Amino acid sequence: MTTRSRVRSGSNDAPVAVTHYCDDLYGWVEQQVALLRAGRFTEIDAGNIAEELSDVGGEQYDKLESALRVVMLHLLKWDYQPSHRSRSWVLSIREQRRQIERVLRKNPSLKPRIREAMVEGYEDARDDAIRETELAAVVFPPECPYDWTAITTRVVEWNDLRSPQAGEG
Numbered sequence: 798m799t800t801r802s803r804v805r806s807g808s809n810d811a812p813v814a815v816t817h818y819c820d821d822l823y824g825w826v827e828q829q830v831a832l833l834r835a836g837r838f839t840e841i842d843a844g845n846i847a848e849e850l851s852d853v854g855g856e857q858y859d860k861l862e863s864a865l866r867v868v869m870l871h872l873l874k875w876d877y878q879p880s881h882r883s884r885s886w887v888l889s890i891r892e893q894r895r896q897i898e899r900v901l902r903k904n905p906s907l908k909p910r911i912r913e914a915m916v917e918g919y920e921d922a923r924d925d926a927i928r929e930t931e932l933a934a935v936v937f938p939p940e941c942p943y944d945w946t947a948i949t950t951r952v953v954e955w956n957d958l959r960s961p962q963a964g965e966g
Contacts, residue, residue, distance in 0.1 A: 818842060818845040825842070825845070826849075829841055829842060829846055857900060857903075857904045857907060858907060858910060858914065860896065860900050861897060861900045861901070861904075861907055861910075861911075861914045862914040862917055862918045863918070864893040864894075864896040864897045864900065865893075865897060865914055865915055865918035865919075865922075865948060866918035866919070866921045866922045866925070867889060867890075867893040867922075868890050868893045868894060868897070868948050868949075869915075869918060869919050869922035869923075869941065869943060869948065870921075870922040870925045870926055870929075871886040871889055871890050871893075871953075872890070872943055872947070872948070872951070872953070873922060873923065873926040873937060874886060874926055874929065874930060875953060877926070877930065877932060877936055877937065878930045878932065881930075882955065883955070884955040886953070886955075887953055887954060887955045890953050894948075894949055897948075897949060898949075911945065915941055915943075915945070915948070916941065919940075919941035919943075923937050923938075923939075
């Protein structure tokens with residue numbers, strides 16, 4: 798199903814293999830980029846380009862939601878299972894807070910969707926907390942107990958003096 802076309806990045810005359818979207822995504826992307834750069838707009842696969850661009854935007858939202866989910870999961874475990882607190886929870890919270898900051902810095906138009914991402918992320922964080930802590934579901938609030946400030950800046954620190962020694966806990 799591959800035919801030859803006369804498009805290549807930077808040249809209107811060099812040949813390039815025509816690749817179909819569902820057969821080879823990478824090849825298709827390269828072809829579409831070459832067509833766009835060559836100004837051959839009538840030959841682009843506009844419908845699939847739009848779909849791919851939509852997917853890219855969705856991936857950015859998913860990154861935000863995922864980072865929020867991890868922070869809320871560890872905050873839930875921190876609050877509802879204090880005897881199991883760990884340095885790894887603190888480090889995970891820090892890492893995911895940086896991820897939230899990066900995603901929003903690179904994609905400022907996601908800011909109006911923060912609340913939605915928090916709600917959706919909390920649903921998963923709550924289920925994860927139930928599974929990981931083995932505490933009853935009723936222990937965890939059905940609605941997110943954390944506001945944006947708590948998620949992004951609440952102090953969560955690990956005191957090494959409280960760290961269990963080998964063989965304890």
